[in-house]
Amino acid sequence: MSRKTFRRGIAAVGVAALTAGMTAGITAGMAGTASGAAATLAGAAEQSGRYFGAAISAGKLGDAQYTTIAGREFGMVTPENELKIDATEPVQNQFSFARADAVVDWATARGKRVRGHTLAWHSQQPAWMQSLSGTALRTAMVNHINGVMARYQGRIHAWDVVNEAFDDGTGGRRDSNLQRTGDDWIEVAFRTARAADPAARLCYNDYNIENWTWAKTRAVYNLVKDFRARGVPIDCVGLQAHVNSGSPYDPNFRTTLSSFAALGVDVQITELDVAGASPGTYAAIVTDCLAVPRCTGISVWGVRDTDSWRAWETPLLFDGSGAPKPAYTAVLNALNAGTPGPGPTPTPTPPPGTAGCRVTYATSAWNTGLTADITIANTGTTPVSGWRLAFTLPGGQAITSGWNAAYAPARGAVTATDLGYNAAIPPAGSTAIGFQATHTGDTARPASFTLNGTACAVG
Ligand code: G3I
Numbered sequence: 001m002s003r004k005t006f007r008r009g010i011a012a013v014g015v016a017a018l019t020a021g022m023t024a025g026i027t028a029g030m031a032g033t034a035s036g037a038a039a040t041l042a043g044a045a046e047q048s049g050r051y052f053g054a055a056i057s058a059g060k061l062g063d064a065q066y067t068t069i070a071g072r073e074f075g076m077v078t079p080e081n082e083l084k085i086d087a088t089e090p091v092q093n094q095f096s097f098a099r100a101d102a103v104v105d106w107a108t109a110r111g112k113r114v115r116g117h118t119l120a121w122h123s124q125q126p127a128w129m130q131s132l133s134g135t136a137l138r139t140a141m142v143n144h145i146n147g148v149m150a151r152y153q154g155r156i157h158a159w160d161v162v163n164e165a166f167d168d169g170t171g172g173r174r175d176s177n178l179q180r181t182g183d184d185w186i187e188v189a190f191r192t193a194r195a196a197d198p199a200a201r202l203c204y205n206d207y208n209i210e211n212w213t214w215a216k217t218r219a220v221y222n223l224v225k226d227f228r229a230r231g232v233p234i235d236c237v238g239l240q241a242h243v244n245s246g247s248p249y250d251p252n253f254r255t256t257l258s259s260f261a262a263l264g265v266d267v268q269i270t271e272l273d274v275a276g277a278s279p280g281t282y283a284a285i286v287t288d289c290l291a292v293p294r295c296t297g298i299s300v301w302g303v304r305d306t307d308s309w310r311a312w313e314t315p316l317l318f319d320g321s322g323a324p325k326p327a328y329t330a331v332l333n334a335l336n337a338g339t340p341g342p343g344p345t346p347t348p349t350p351p352p353g354t355a356g357c358r359v360t361y362a363t364s365a366w367n368t369g370l371t372a373d374i375t376i377a378n379t380g381t382t383p384v385s386g387w388r389l390a391f392t393l394p395g396g397q398a399i400t401s402g403w404n405a406a407y408a409p410a411r412g413a414v415t416a417t418d419l420g421y422n423a424a425i426p427p428a429g430s431t432a433i434g435f436q437a438t439h440t441g442d443t444a445r446p447a448s449f450t451l452n453g454t455a456c457a458v459g
Contacts, residue, residue, distance in 0.1 A: 037336040041317075041328075042075035044335035045298065048290060052335065053115065053299035055080040055271065058102040060307065065322045067106075070303050076157070077107035078115040078270070078299055084124040088148050092128045092140065095147050104155060115270070115299065116156040118163040118205065119145045120189040122176030130177065135430075138181045142192050142428045149196035160205035160238055160270070161193045162186050166223075168208055171215030186223065187232050188428040191381050194233035195353075195427045205238035205270055212252040212259065221259060228263050233381075238270035241285060242301070244313065249274070249281045254288040261294035271301040273308060273315035279330035282317075286331050290338035353382030357449075357456035359389070365443040369436065370397070374416075376451060377430040384425040389416040389433075390450040396440030404433040 038044040045052035053076025060066045070077075081087060082100040089095050107114050120141055132140055149159070165186055167174045178185050186204070193202050204224065209217040220237070227234045237260045243249050260267045269289055274281050289295035302308040306320040317328040356379035364371050378384050389405070391414055398411045405416035422431050449456040 039332075041073045041332060041335065044332055044338075046075065047336070048338040050289070050295070050335075050338075051076040051113065051297035051299075052331075053077060053112075053297060054303055055117075055299065055301045056103050056107070056303070057307065058082050058099045060303075061102060061106055066303055066307065069318055069322055071110055074112065074299075076113050076115055076297055076299055077103060078117050079103040080117075080302070081124070083116050083148070084118060085121065085129060085144060086124045086126040089129075089144050090126050092126075093143070093147075095151065097151055100152075104152065108155065113157040114152075114155065115268075116148075116152065116159040116200070117270075118160040119148060119193065120161060120178060120185070121163040122174060122178055123164070125177075133177055134181060137177055138185065138188065138428070139430065141178065141181075141185065141189065142426060145189060145192045146196050146426050146429075149193060149200070153197045154199060156197070156200050158201035158203050158236060158268070159193060159197075161202045162189050163205045164207065165204075166206060166209075166216050166219050168216055171219040187227070190227070190233050191427050192429075195381065195383050201235040201266070202233055203236035203238045203268070203270075204234060205240065207240035207242050207271070208247055209237075210239050210241055210243075210247070210253050210256055211250045212256040213250075217256055221263070224260060224263050224265060228265070234265060236266040236268060236296075238268050240271035240301075241269045242271060242273055242310075243281060243285070244275035244310075244315075249284060251284070251288075253285065254291055257288060257292040257295050261292055266294045266296045267292065268296055269298040272298060273301045273310065273313075274327070275310065275313040275315050277305075277315055277317070277325055277327040279326045282327045283330040283334040286334040287337075290334070354380045355382060355384075355452070355454045356380035357451040357454055359449040359451075359456045359458050361445045361449075361458065363443060363445060365439065368440075369438055370443050371434065371436050372445070373432065373434045375430050375432050376425065376456075378425040378427055379457070380454075381427050383427060384423075384452065386423045387418050387425065387452055389456075390414070391416075391446035391448065393437070393446060394439075394442040394444050396442050397437045398439075399435045399437045402433070402435035404431070405435075407435055 038047060041052040052074060054070060054074040055078045056070055057080045079100055082103050087099055104114050129140060165174055173179050190202055206220055209220045211217060224234060224237060257267050289298055300316060302316050304318040304320055304322055305311055305314040305316050308316050317325055319325055358377040358379050360375045362373045376389055393411055393414055399407045404422055407414055407416050416433055425431050
């Protein structure tokens with residue numbers, strides 16, 4: 001009997017081992033058998049350097065059956081709704097982390113890692129964000145990413161930075177308020193995220209990108225390819241894998257996984273559920289992941305069927321009474337049959353940052369006076385902390401008062417300096433300043449602007 005056949009044979013009695021394990025109170029990753037085959041999903045996945053995880057809800061952490069299964073079986077936790085925008089910033093600039101903390105703390109106290117879901121998404125936006133557009137929305141998105149990532153810096157293994165940005169049928173971008181701020185919103189989100197937590201892996205996450213022949217899959221592939229070519233920071237692609245009659249499993253899934261991986265990113269199956277929970281389909285999906293070295297982990301979207309967002313489809317690995325289903329055994333066996341993977345992926349090294357700025361300058365003038373409204377945008381990849389904006393006023397203009405900056409001297413070659421409270425401008429962020437001045441006829445704006453020694457684009 002070969003080693004693999006032997007391991008499969010042991011794993012086939014996984015349900016019996018599991019039942020014994022429940023009694024013994026075993027924990028994820030420790031549940032081995034004499035043969036080396038693991039008796040939990042997390043433990044079996046770990047054998048090839050991968051994780052097996054699940055979406056976990058704060059509201060169910062008081063359910064002992066739920067936490068017993070989750071504590072034992074899963075090594076990666078995705079808060080199901082608690083890190084979404086409506087949960088973490090229900091009122092603009094008032095962040096709320098109690099429910100997210102409940103899940104993150106539950107996971108980390110048990111040695112589990114956390115996948116953050118999600119920072120920029122057209123759905124589950126709070127009402128204040130739904131009503132924003134243009135620059136205000138773009139700024140709010142950047143502010144949200146910075147606020148949430150700062151809170152969890154160093155505690156989130158991977159972030160779904162952007163979720164579901166592509167359209168199902170056309171393969172184009174999905175129309176949304178975020179998309180209407182400009183095509184570069186995804187890029188800005190990723191650059192912001194890298195600066196906010198350089199140690200976190202940054203993922204693009206979507207559904208219906210499992211089938212290699214689908215236009216949406218190719219569109220996301222092209223986005224990732226473009227990002228990799230241009231040095232836009234991206235480390236991973238999450239394929240949700242909600243399998244049902246409209247999105248059936250296709251064996252070309254393995255080609256999709258390996259094609260994305262060939263772009264130099266990790267791939268993960270992030271929200272797996274299968275309508276009807278066919279053991280064969282579950283096993284095929286797991287085996288596809290195991291066949292691709294950069295497929296580093298699998299998460300199911302819930303614990304028991306009754307916890308699923310599609311409960312009526314009974315799509316998960318445990319039934320409503322907490323008993324493992326045939327699909328559970330199929331997944332466990334497939335994981336135990338896996339070959340060793342590449343081991344943990346090294347933490348990404350952020351590329352050296354670049355400085356960049358754009359100044360918009362609007363004047364409104366009357367016979368002897370003018371007002372200048374200036375916006376300084378950080379278009380680079382490194383945060384600005386403390387700034388000086390240098391420009392030369394046309395002859396005859398003299399600043400009489402200003403706001404949000406100190407201006408000196410009043411005429412000629414002027415330097416505007418931050419006032420401390422507005423010293424920080426994150427990548428893709430901006431700050432607004434302005435002044436009033438007298439003039440003698442020439443109301444033109446300065447010809448050029450320099451921010452901390454870097455020449456800025458104007459307009
Ligand atoms: O918590 C409230 C409860 O107080 C209220 O009484 C009830 C009334 O409807 O709503 C409850 O909130 C619901 C929440 O789930 C928690 O159960 C929301 O209405 C409901 O919209 C929300 O659904 C979530 C859905 O995303 C929203 O888009 C699902 O739980 C969640 O599983 C699902 O997850 C998404 C991923 O984020 C992205 N990929 C697809 C996946 C499935 O849709």
